[in-house]
Amino acid sequence: MNPGPFIGAAELFAALGGDTAPVILDASLVLHRPQFDGDFRTDSGRSAWEAAHLHGAIHVQVDTDLSIPAATHNHHPPPQDLADRLARFGIDADTPTVVYDSTGGFWAARTWYLLRWIGIPVWVLDGGLDAWRAAGLPVESGPAQARPVASWSARPVREAWIELDELRETECGAGNLVCALSLPAFSGTEPTRYTRRGHIPGSVNVPARELFDDRGLVRPPAEIRERYRDTGTDLGREVLLYCGGGISATVNALALVSAGVETIRIYDGSLEEWSADPTLPLHTS
Incomplete structure (x- = not known):
C-alpha cells in the first residue's frame, strides 16, 4: 500500500x-x-x-x-x-x-x-x-468477528504528546501552537463542551474540517501547507496541536502528515484540561 x-x-x-x-x-x-x-x-x-x-x-x-x-x-x-x-x-x-x-x-x-x-x-x-x-463498492451488514492475536510488547516509535507542564513553559511563537476547532469555538462565540470558552493565548486557528473538501477527501498537500502558513505557522519547526479533547487535533495531524509535515505533537488534555484550571487564561476574540 x-x-x-x-x-x-x-x-x-x-x-x-x-x-x-x-x-x-x-x-x-x-x-x-x-x-x-x-x-x-x-x-x-x-x-x-x-x-x-x-x-x-x-x-x-x-x-x-x-x-x-x-x-x-x-x-x-x-x-x-x-x-x-x-x-x-x-x-x-x-x-x-x-x-x-x-x-x-x-x-x-x-x-x-x-x-x-x-x-x-x-x-x-x-x-x-x-x-x-x-465508488460503487459493496458493503455488508451484521456482526464481524475479530481474530485475537497473542499479546505483544509495544513501545512508542515517535514523540506524539505534549503535557500541560511542558506546554506552559514552551515559547511557541510563529503560530506553532494550533487549535483545530472551528472558528466560532476558537473565538468563544458558541457553546463549548468544556468548562470555559475561548482558546489558549498565542495559539492560531486551522479548523480540522477545512482541511477536507465537501466529499470528505483530504485536500492537496500544497493547499494544506498554505492554510497553515496563512496563520503564520512555521512548518519547519515542531507544530503543537490541540482542540477540545484531543480528537480534532488528530485530524490536523493526519492532514499535516499527508502534506509531508512529520514533526508534530498533540496536547491531549486540550481545552478539557486547560479550561478546568481557572488560573490558566483563555482568550476570546
Whole structure:
C-alpha cells in the first residue's frame, strides 16, 4: 500500500483480495454538537456499523476500547495497555490496518494517531464510508468477528504528546501552537463542551474540517501547507496541536502528515484540561 497516511477506496478494495489483506477497523462514533457550555454527549456508532460496513470491518468504540474512560484528560492509554487492547482486534506490531468511520472522519484520525504512535502500519480510508459507497463498492451488514492475536510488547516509535507542564513553559511563537476547532469555538462565540470558552493565548486557528473538501477527501498537500502558513505557522519547526479533547487535533495531524509535515505533537488534555484550571487564561476574540 502507498507510503502516505491515506488509502483510496479503489486501492483498498484491491488489497482486500490479497494475501496480506489489512485488518479493517470501523471507528464510527457520534459526538454531538454542544447546546450549552459543558454539554458533552456521545452515542455509539455500533448500530451504524451493523447496518453497513466494509467487508470484514470490526467496530472499535474509540472512547472506551482505545481510551482511558475515567480520565478527564490525556485519554491515550500507556503503550503496552494500548497494544493489549489492539490484540483483541487481531492487531499486533506488524499487522497492516486500515481505519475509517461513517461520522466525519474524526474518530478514524484518532485511531490512526494512536496506532501510528506505537509503530503499527496504519492507513485511513480517504473519505470514509461515503467515498467507498460513492465508488460503487459493496458493503455488508451484521456482526464481524475479530481474530485475537497473542499479546505483544509495544513501545512508542515517535514523540506524539505534549503535557500541560511542558506546554506552559514552551515559547511557541510563529503560530506553532494550533487549535483545530472551528472558528466560532476558537473565538468563544458558541457553546463549548468544556468548562470555559475561548482558546489558549498565542495559539492560531486551522479548523480540522477545512482541511477536507465537501466529499470528505483530504485536500492537496500544497493547499494544506498554505492554510497553515496563512496563520503564520512555521512548518519547519515542531507544530503543537490541540482542540477540545484531543480528537480534532488528530485530524490536523493526519492532514499535516499527508502534506509531508512529520514533526508534530498533540496536547491531549486540550481545552478539557486547560479550561478546568481557572488560573490558566483563555482568550476570546
